[in-house]
Amino acid sequence: MHIMEGYLPAKHCLAWYTVSAPFFAAGVWRIRKILAERPQARMNLAAAGAFAFVLSALKMPSVTGSCSHPTGTGFGAVVFGPAVMAVLGAMVLLFQALLLAHGGLTTLGANLFSMAIVGPWVSYGLWKLCQRLGWSVAVSMFLAAALGDLATYVTTSIQLALAYPDPVGGFMTAAIKFGGIFALTQVPLAIAEGMLTVVVMDALAGKVADIRKVSMLAGETR
Amino acid sequence: MTLSIDQYAQLSRWRERPVLEKALLAIGMLLLAISLPPLPGAPCIIVCVLGVTLLDARVPLRLWLRHAVIPAGFLLTAGLTMLFDIGRHGLSLAPAGLSTVGGLLLRSCAGICCLLLLALTTPVTDILAGLRRIGLPREIAEISLLMYRLVFLLLDTASAMHIAQAARLGQRNRKQQLRSLGLLLANLFPRTMDRAGRMENGLAARGWNGEFMVLRRTQPLSPLRLTWTSLLLGSVLLVGSLFS
Numbered sequence: 057m058h059i060m061e062g063y064l065p066a067k068h069c070l071a072w073y074t075v076s077a078p079f080f081a082a083g084v085w086r087i088r089k090i091l092a093e094r095p096q097a098r099m100n101l102a103a104a105g106a107f108a109f110v111l112s113a114l115k116m117p118s119v120t121g122s123c124s125h126p127t128g129t130g131f132g133a134v135v136f137g138p139a140v141m142a143v144l145g146a147m148v149l150l151f152q153a154l155l156l157a158h159g160g161l162t163t164l165g166a167n168l169f170s171m172a173i174v175g176p177w178v179s180y181g182l183w184k185l186c187q188r189l190g191w192s193v194a195v196s197m198f199l200a201a202a203l204g205d206l207a208t209y210v211t212t213s214i215q216l217a218l219a220y221p222d223p224v225g226g227f228m229t230a231a232i233k234f235g236g237i238f239a240l241t242q243v244p245l246a247i248a249e250g251m252l253t254v255v256v257m258d259a260l261a262g263k264v265a266d267i268r269k270v271s272m273l274a275g276e277t278r
Numbered sequence: 279m280t281l282s283i284d285q286y287a288q289l290s291r292w293r294e295r296p297v298l299e300k301a302l303l304a305i306g307m308l309l310l311a312i313s314l315p316p317l318p319g320a321p322c323i324i325v326c327v328l329g330v331t332l333l334d335a336r337v338p339l340r341l342w343l344r345h346a347v348i349p350a351g352f353l354l355t356a357g358l359t360m361l362f363d364i365g366r367h368g369l370s371l372a373p374a375g376l377s378t379v380g381g382l383l384l385r386s387c388a389g390i391c392c393l394l395l396l397a398l399t400t401p402v403t404d405i406l407a408g409l410r411r412i413g414l415p416r417e418i419a420e421i422s423l424l425m426y427r428l429v430f431l432l433l434d435t436a437s438a439m440h441i442a443q444a445a446r447l448g449q450r451n452r453k454q455q456l457r458s459l460g461l462l463l464a465n466l467f468p469r470t471m472d473r474a475g476r477m478e479n480g481l482a483a484r485g486w487n488g489e490f491m492v493l494r495r496t497q498p499l500s501p502l503r504l505t506w507t508s509l510l511l512g513s514v515l516l517v518g519s520l521f522s
C-alpha cells in the first residue's frame with residue numbers, strides 16, 4: 057500500500073526521508089562491497105529489482121475479490137537479505153512512481169520506510185526465527201511473507217496517523233481508524249501474499265535441492 | 279510489452295528538452311504543493327501544471343485521465359477515514375473533518391498533476407542521468423539502468439506465460455489463479471537470473487567496465503524558458519503564501 061503523491065505535508069516527507077536515509081546508505085555500502093568482490097553480481101541485483109517491479113505490475117487474486125499486486129517484500133527479504141532490499145526497494149518505488157504513477161516522489165521516503173525497511177526486516181527476522189525453531193519451510197515462509205506485509209500496512213497506518221492525528225482522540229484514535237479501514241483490504245491481501253509466496257517457494261524447490269538454499273538462485277548477491 | 283507512461287514519455291513533444299528545465303517546473307511545483315497551505319496554493323498549481331501539460335506538452339487528456347484516477351481509491355478510503363469519527367455515540371461526522379479532507383484532496387490532486395507532468399515528458403533513463411549528476415552513486419545508477427532494460431524483457435515473458443496459462447484454463451477460479459501466479463513467478467525468477475547471467479557474460483566479453491555511455495540528444499538550456507518557469511513558480515509562491 058503506497059501513500060500517494062502530495063498526501064503527506066512537507067515536514068513529514070522530509071522526516072521520513074531522513075529516517076530512511078541511513079538504511080539506504082547502509083544498503084549502498086553493502087552493494088558496493090558485494091560489487092567490489094564480485095562485479096558480476098551487478099546484473100543479478102538489477103534482475104532482482106526488475107523482478108520486483110514486474111511483480112508489482114501483476115494482478116493477484118485476493119480473498120475479498122479485490123485485485124491487487126503482490127509486494128514481494130517477504131520473498132525478497134528471504135532471498136536477498138534485508139539490507140540490500142532497502143536499495144532495491146527505493147529503485148522499485150521510483151520506477152513505480154515514474155512508470156505506473158503509483159506512489160509518489162515526495163512520499164517516497166515514507167513508502168520506502170514501510171515497504172522496503174520495516175517489511176523486509178520483519179519478514180527476515182521471522183524467517184530466521186521460524187527456521188531456528190525448526191518449523192517447516194511452508195509455515196515459516198507463509199508467516200514471514202504475510203506478517204511482513206501486515207507490518208508494512210501497520211507502518212503506513214501509523215505514518216498517516218502521525219501526519220493527520222484525530223482532532224479529538226489524537227494520534228492513537230487516528231492510527232486505529234486508519235488501521236481499521238485499511239485492514240479490510242490489507243489483511244486478505246497479506247494472507248494471499250503469504251499463500252502466493254509459499255506456492256512460489258514450493259515451485260522453486262523443484263529447481264533447488266534444498267529449499268533453505270533458495271538464495272543461491274539469486275546468484276551472488278548475498 | 280510497453281508501459282503507456284514510458285511509451286508516451288519517449289514520444290513526448292518535450293522529449294529533447296533538458297531534464298533540468300522539466301524537473302525545475304514539475305519538482306518545484308510539487309514542493310510548493312506540499313509546503314504551501316492548500317488554499318489557494320493547490321488550485322493555482324493545478325491550473326498552471328495542467329495547463330502546461332495539456333497545452334504545451336500536448337499530453338492527450340484521455341491518457342492523462344487514465345493515470346490520474348489510479349490513486350483515487352487510496353484517496354477515497356483515507357479521506358473517508360478522516361471524515362468520520364467513531365466514538366461512544368457510534369459513527370459521526372468528524373469536527374473540522376471536511377475542511378481538512380478538502381484541503382488534502384486539493385493538495386493530492388496538485389501532487390498528481392506535477393508527478394504526471396514529469397512522468398509523461400521525461401523517460402526514466404533521463405531522470406536517472408539527472409539523479410546521477412546530483413550525487414546518486416554510480417553503481418546504483420547503473421543497476422537502475424539495467425533494471426529499466428530488464429523490466430520490459432520480463433514483462434514480455436510474464437505476459438506470454440500469462441496468456442499460455444489462461445489458454446489452459448489456468449485462470450478459471452480464484453484458487454487456480456493463485457496457483458498459476460505462483461507458478462508464473464517461480465518460473466520467471468530463475469529465468470530472470472539466468473538471463474541476467476547471460477547478459478553479464480555478453481557485456482563482460484565486450485569489455486564493459488560498469489558504465490553505460492549513451493548518446494543523448496538534448497537541446498541546450500533555454501534561458502527564456504528557465505525565466506518563465508521561475509516566474510511561474512515565484513508567482514504561485516507569492517499567491518499561495520499571501521492569500522492563505
